[in-house]
Amino acid sequence: MTSMAPTSIEPDLSYLLDHTSHVLRTRMAAALAELGLTPRMHCVLVHAAEKERTQIQLAEIGDMDKTTMVVTVDALEQAGLAERRPSSTDRRARIIAVTEKGAALAERSQRVADRVHQEALSRLAPTEAAALIGTLSALATSTLQTPSESPQPTRRARQRAS
16 A cells, blocks of 8 residues: 655755744743843843843744733842833833843843854854854845734644653
8 A cells, every 4th residue: 555645855944944043033032031031131231232122022022922022021120130210212112121130130141042052053064153154144034024913823843752
């Protein structure tokens, strides 16, 4: 009896991207947790420290919905790492300002994030790592820039059977 399964000559790009992304996210979350931060908190701190940004701008950078962003900023405020303030350039807007304590932690968390990224690429030759980053950047700014509308919500990466 022959198999009725379709034969693919292409690598399973969806699996490769989903799996490696999921593993990288879990490693990043674990490393940042040692500093008391989530990846979202790290993202907000680092990007708010760069320049004056509103909560909406930071949500777009971090690919967060409004509810998630509010919860994240609330946690940063409670920890004394950031605060909501009026914008210096638009009196109608409010920005997320990083406190001195938050700026110091953002420096540390960025070093942690850089280390996690370096470890992820460490098995590749420098030219391979640069090619991978260049290729992913090209995809993220072209054919894979905008998600498609889908009637079914997407789920996280497939897990290996134990």
